[in-house]
Amino acid sequence: MTALEQSKKQPSLWEIFAVFAKVGALTFGGGYSMLPIINKEAVERKGWVTQEEVMDYYAVGQCLPGIIAINTGVFVGCKVRGKSGGIAAALGIAFPSLVIIMLIAALLAPYMNLPIVQKAFMGIRVAVAALIIQAIATMWKKGIKDIFTAIIFAAAFSLAALTNISTVLIIICSVVLGIVIKVFAMKGK
Numbered sequence: 495m496t497a498l499e500q501s502k503k504q505p506s507l508w509e510i511f512a513v514f515a516k517v518g519a520l521t522f523g524g525g526y527s528m529l530p531i532i533n534k535e536a537v538e539r540k541g542w543v544t545q546e547e548v549m550d551y552y553a554v555g556q557c558l559p560g561i562i563a564i565n566t567g568v569f570v571g572c573k574v575r576g577k578s579g580g581i582a583a584a585l586g587i588a589f590p591s592l593v594i595i596m597l598i599a600a601l602l603a604p605y606m607n608l609p610i611v612q613k614a615f616m617g618i619r620v621a622v623a624a625l626i627i628q629a630i631a632t633m634w635k636k637g638i639k640d641i642f643t644a645i646i647f648a649a650a651f652s653l654a655a656l657t658n659i660s661t662v663l664i665i666i667c668s669v670v671l672g673i674v675i676k677v678f679a680m681k682g683k
Contacts, residue, residue, distance in 0.1 A: 507582040514586030527625035
């Protein structure tokens with residue numbers, strides 16, 4: 495493949511920045527609510543990655559220090575354009591938040607205690623809860639493949655919800671258990 499053909503397939507750094515700026519601008523409520531938006535933009539509209547890849551990036555992004563949305567964006571950006579794509583995605587996700595926070599701090603602070611502002615934020619919280627439920631349903635459909643993955647899910651959820659065990663440790667143990675089960679399943683064939 496020639497350099498010209500490859501450059502036609504690769505998105506520009508500006509396009510990566512713009513897509514992830516859109517993700518950053520539409521993500522209220524943190525990393526969980528951005529998953530459906532990244533799926534819509536990077537998987538469905540642009541075809542840069544598969545839904546399974548986004549889920550993998552998201553899972554690893556949760557284990558790493560920092561913001562889940564930025565971590566996931568960096569993985570997608572790196573996949574399509576290398577390190578510069580990862581940087582463009584990270585800057586794209588962070589830019590809208592920076593602008594919005596500065597505007598809110600400058601303009602909205604004096605009005606935060608008004609009932610209408612409080613009700614607006616209540617509406618945003620409800621919308622975020624709906625986005626999180628949608629992300630859970632999507633991840634459930636793609637992640638729970640058989641009885642073994644359902645058992646891993648139930649154990650991980652129970653440990654995370656009912657104990658003080660680090661979620662990073664739970665994820666690492668789930669990964670190891672998944673690998674062990676897959677290896678034994680492959681040996682049985």
